[in-house]
Amino acid sequence: MDAVATTPPMDQARARLREVFGFDDFRGVQPQVVARVLAGQSTLAVMPTGAGKSLTYQLPATMLDGTCVVVSPLIALMHDQLRSARANGIAAATLTSADADWRETIEAFRAGELDLLYVAPERASQQGFRELLGQARIALFAIDEAHCVSEWGHDFRPDYRLLRPLMDAFPDVPRLALTATADAHTRADILAQLGIPDDGLIVAGFDRPNIRYAIRHRDNPVRQIADLMRAEQGPGIVYAPTRAKVEALAEKLAAASGRPVLPYHAGLDPAVRAGNQAAFVESEDMVIVATIAFGMGIDKPDVRFVAHAGVPKSIEAYYQETGRAGRDGDPAQAVMLWGADDFARARQRLSEVPEDRRTGERIRLDALAGLVETPGCRRAVLLRHFGEEPPDQCGNCDNCLEAPGVTDATELAQKLLSAAYRTGQSFGFGHLQKVLTGVEDDRVVQRGHDRLSVFGIVAADEARLLQPLARALQARGALVATEHGGLQLGGEAKAILKGERRFEIVVPPPRERSRRRGGGGEANPVGDPLFEALREARRAIAREAGVPPYVVFHDATLREMAGLKPQSLSQLGEIAGVGARKLDAYGEAFLKVIRQH
Missing domain, CATH: 1.10.150.80 (HRDC domain)
Incomplete structure (x- = not known):
């Protein structure tokens, strides 16, 4: 009898792992996922970025009889994974609108010559593709970035909803859904939408211990990010909220740092955008400034930092975007710069969200505010959001490395909220600050605000806390910016005014003159x-x-x-x-x- 035929499947898998990928054993939950795939069981695997999700279908694809069909959301991501698979000797191809060799790919697929075939959900959901699949042997359906199937996910893609009928047409083919970012609600929705049984859920830990998290108030983003670039010489990604800010920030960072810096956003000429992305992927020191359109299609393991020049959409989005750093396991940094205006705009946008999704989006925004405002461990807040029970301190975030001061600002918050209310809820922070600290300028006197009971009630020693307090109140929605820049009461403002809610804030530290290098040491033996x-x-x-x-x-x-x-x-x-x-x-x-x- 053939010795291989009598070898247990996972022993065969480990031998193939060594042969194809050069690794002696699996990591984390990889063996559980691979074992289910080899046994023909459908699975949803929630694994952090960098945990080796692609290996859980690439390895079985080299062992199973037939082709593994991989549904992936972006052409760039497919081509990245195609290069890596082929470099390891795996027979792989993509079938996308950007591929000139599609006829050869179809022939190779029909002939059973492919281990992996990558397609986009838009193609996979077409009747013609279903007919093509009927002309060959299918070993596995792998659905990458599976959170895109859920309306509860942070990156919903309607075409993912059309994958279930395709897979139902091949009832004997197992399904493997993969994602790095799905809370409990989203996980349940993915299982239902893709027809995977509840007992097929495997959740790895969400922790990325090699990433150092830091969140700071945005005062001079060019200087702050240039400092980070000087500390981290490897490749980096900087996320900016708009196309205009991407362009401006890229130009200023290049001038300030002397490093190669390129922009990336959907408004660039397609050839320029593709060229900038390719240059970044191939570089060992380039920084790319981008909108959130960039990143899901990048399988670049050596990104040493991810910086946000404004707040992301949600904790899920933040986790996924920062997860693009340090995928090789070496030390990396994730730095977010935020301002009260970020939350003001985000809360204004809530009115544009369909009513049935508004509550969920508000909960997401409040959770993000909690991460930004916490005086405790950033990593613990992140992991609790995904249902884990982490230690109170991680030792590798800004708050753990240098604990911030915390003060009870309830009384000062009452004064600031009262000033906003008594001035008619139509003035910005600068005006309220003058009223509270007793500055008699022309506008204050002309409006009669020097005669209000709140005029001059904040002493000099308290005044330095007014700005961080205003930011905190806006982040948590107790102060809401109007379209004309005024501040009005919202959220828990009344409860704070009545003394029913305590309001603590983080005391801002003195401005740092230098930044320590992130992640616990040099990633490379520089000088060797x-x-x-x-x-x-x-x-x-x-x-x-x-x-x-x-x-x-x-x-x-x-x-x-x-x-x-x-x-x-x-x-x-x-x-x-x-x-x-x-x-x-x-x-x-x-x-x-x-x-x-």
């Missing part, structure tokens, strides 16, 4: 001539192959080479990340560099 020589060899191979350097090997693999200095192909093949295909293709080139040192 062998490591730098290996990186240079990687660049040359990547240029010749027309792929980004990380597709050849990750930095972690090069670090292990520099440390162990293997002298033979067999020794090199023992290093994590060196699979059979890469050993054969690149092994001698890297051994030559090691021998020279």
